[in-house]
Every structure is written in C-alpha cells, then in structure tokens.
Amino acid sequence: MKGVLRSRFFAAFAAVFFIFVIVSAASAATIKVPSEYKSVQAAIDHAVAGDTVLVAPGNYTGDLVLKENIVLQGAGAGTTTITGTGGGSVIEGARGAVIEGFTITGSGRKGTIGVTMDAAVSGNNAPMTIANNRITGNNTGIKLYYSPSNVINNEITVSVSYGIYLLYSDSLVENNIITKSGSHGIYNSYSNPEIINNTLAGNFTGIFSEISRVIVKNNIVADNTVGGIRWAEFLGGQYRAEPVLSYNLVWGNGENYINVEPGKGDVSKDPLFEDLKKGDYHLKNGSPAAKAGEGGTDMGAFGGQYAQASLPASPKEKSFAKLSLKERLETLKEPDYMTQTDWRKDAVAYGKGDFQGHCVPCHGPQGRGDGLLADTLDVRPRDLSDKAIMSTRTDDMLFKVIKNGGASMGFSESMMSFNIQFNDKEIMNVIQYIRAEICKCEYEGVK
Ligand code: HEC
Structure with a gap:
C-alpha cells in the first residue's frame, strides 16, 4: 500500500513537471546557429529551459554539453553533422533534452564498460529523447546511465563497442537500425527497456541482457556474428533477467538464441532485406517479416508505430526526413518517467544481483565463506x-577491500579487486546488501 501511494505521488509530481515543461515551451525562444551564435555550444550556453537551439545544415566540430529541457535540433541527419574532438563523448546530454536531426560522429575511443565510456550521446542522470539521428563512427553510439530515455528512429552504425548501452535506464528503444557494433547492438544491464521494431544486423551480438526485464518485440535480428539474442549466464543463476520475447525474426546469427527461448510469434527465416551488403534494410516482396509483427505490422525498423519516412533507405541517401521539423517532434513521446524503476531506491536488491554474479564462488550463496572455490585458496574467504x-x-x-582488493588492506590477494567490474555506486549497493541481508549488521566501532 505504501509503495502504491508513493508511486502515485511520484506520478502526480511527474505530470506536473511535464505540464510545466509544456507551458514554458510556449514562450520558448529559438536560437539559431550559425546566424545568431557561431558555435553550437555558445547557443546552448545562452539557452534556457524550453528553448530550441536550431542548427543549420553544415559541419560543426567540438564536444557539446547540453542543458536541461532544451531541444537541440539539426536540419536532418546527413545535413547537419556534429563531429567530436575524439577526446570524450560528443554530446553530454541533460535531463529532459531532445536531440534530433543530426549526424553525430567522432567520439573518443575510451571505455568498454560502465559510465565513463565515450559515446556519441552520453546520458548520466539525464533522461532524454534521441531521435532521427545518424550516429556513426563512435566508440559507443548511445550510452545511458540512470537515464531512462526515448531512443527512436536513429541509425546507429560502425560503433567500436556498443550501439546502445543501457545501465539503470529503462528506455523505449523503437524503430532504430543498429548495425556494425564491435560488441552488442543493444546491451541492457539493470534496465527494463522496451525494444520494439528495431533492425539489428552485422553486430557482434544483436541484443545482450543481464539483470534486466526486457520486452523484445517486432525486431529483426539477423546476420550478427556471434549471437542474435543473448541472456547472460550467472553462476548464481539468472537474477531478475526476465525476457519477454514476441514476434521477432531472428535468423542467420552465429547462434540465434543464447540462454533464452524464442517467444510467441518469433520466426527464423531469411528476412529478405532489399540489399544487406549495401545496408538497405527495407523488406523485399515476400519477406517473412512483412505483416508478421504483432497486430499485423511489419517487423523491423520500417514497421510499427514510429515507422516513417525518416529513416534512410540506404546510407547513401542524404537526408532522413521527408517530414517537417515540427512534424518530426510531434511524433515523439515524452519519456515515461512515471513507469520507470527508481533503481537507486533498490540498492539492496541490485547489490544482491552483483553479489550473486561475482562473490558466490568464494564467499558462498549466503556469504558464509563456503563457496565452491573456498578450499582452493590460500586463506578461507571471510565469513x-x-x-x-x-x-x-x-x-x-569494506569499500576499499572490494574496490582495490584484499592486499590493499593487508588481507590476502585471493580477495581480488573489483575495480573493473563495478563502479563506486555498484560497490555501495553490494555493501548495502551485505549489511541488510548477510551480516544484518552495521558498523558499531571496535570493541
Ligand atoms: C577468488 C575468491 C574471492 C572472490 C571472488 C571474492 N572474495 Fe572476498 N575474500 C576472499 C578471501 C580469500 C578473503 C579473506 C582475505 C583474508 O582474510 O586475508 C576475502 C575477504 C573479503 C572481505 C573481508 C574484508 C574484511 O574486512 O575482513 C570482504 C568484505 C569481501 N571479501 C567481499 C567480497 C565481495 C563483495 C565480493 C564480490 C564482489 C568478493 N569478496 C569476492 C576471496 C574472494
């Protein structure tokens, strides 16, 4: 009951927040680049919540830092290009911002896991809408950390690491084309996203999930090197990883399904893309994905509710959108914060997930120091x-032992460092879990 009340209260708060945004948008200014400000960043710096920074066709260089609740609007992917300096993320997003109508390229190459990874668009506590962009030639395309967002109608290609990386970010990922990612096309960790009507091809893995409750519907996942749809395997068993698959076409991948079963309506047949080699993912006549999605829509990025002229037929086609700027914005939904999980309030539960995934082999499922490897170590793991x-x-x-390893605090090296696996927040989650459910104790001083 208490939980229900709290979430109702949160919903009411969120609704008021959006009315505020909509009302303030009515008196919003449009700031033009390059006619009013030469640089995009200068225009952003002069914008206030509700304003639109409108960027004319052209090439702009430099990394950008957005402000809350502004719209960053290009003239269309292929027409307005932002090239990063190669020294970090190209666009550091902000809460409530919209990024629409750009080609975004040239992020730095740092990072393969976690929040510090370089990306074309990076969200850190920044729920956003990212739509109608071509995102190409970056380390990761879109990285979202505590940033439940709308990611709609983008083409994300040639990423060194991930196409879309979601960590603690329940997002709506709809009608995107995600190809040629060195790692996973879409990666979900501690996130409950909806992944609908996307086309994923030529990635290392199409969709990879761990510790996440993911809806995967109406997608085409084809021709990915190692796996089509993959769920992680944990020593302690899957924790909170509940796939809900339906109406996907999963075909021609190294392995189509790994640790997950096909869902209702899933098919495995050649999707008959117009031209896979040239990157034209329209469906040919007679494609088994045609009208095979839920409700009779086409599977893949050219079917479903956001199917529109705004995706390019092929990489050669310059502009995405035949629609006006206003029409493009009108097709976008506000991120649905009301249904998002507040992961930060669930520290103990997620600490438990990480404990099961990483600590059980030595410390045992109840943390008593009796894991399978316990007898093989020079010292017994702490109870x-x-x-x-x-x-x-x-x-x-405890933080220092877990982050830097036992040796850093005068304990055995067998207690390894988890500096790479976890960020600081995740280590704190694990400590909260140990306190709440393993020792059921707090620090009481040395007696
Ligand atoms: C490869 C085996 C191994 C793994 C995996 C492991 N530990 Fe340990 N851990 C040990 C050993 C061995 C010790 C005891 C070191 C000693 O007493 O010198 C220890 C000690 C500790 C201590 C005690 C520090 C103290 O103040 O007494 C903590 C806390 C701890 N581990 C937490 C964790 C957590 C959390 C994880 C998972 C994220 C983990 N360990 C994973 C082997 C492991």
Missing part, C-alpha cells in the same frame, strides 16, 4: 555473515 567481525568494519573499509 561475511559473522556479525562480530563485520560490525567492526566501516563501510569505507
């Missing part, structure tokens, strides 16, 4: 349920 010991440890001490 983390031992209240007498654990109540003499500050959170800071």
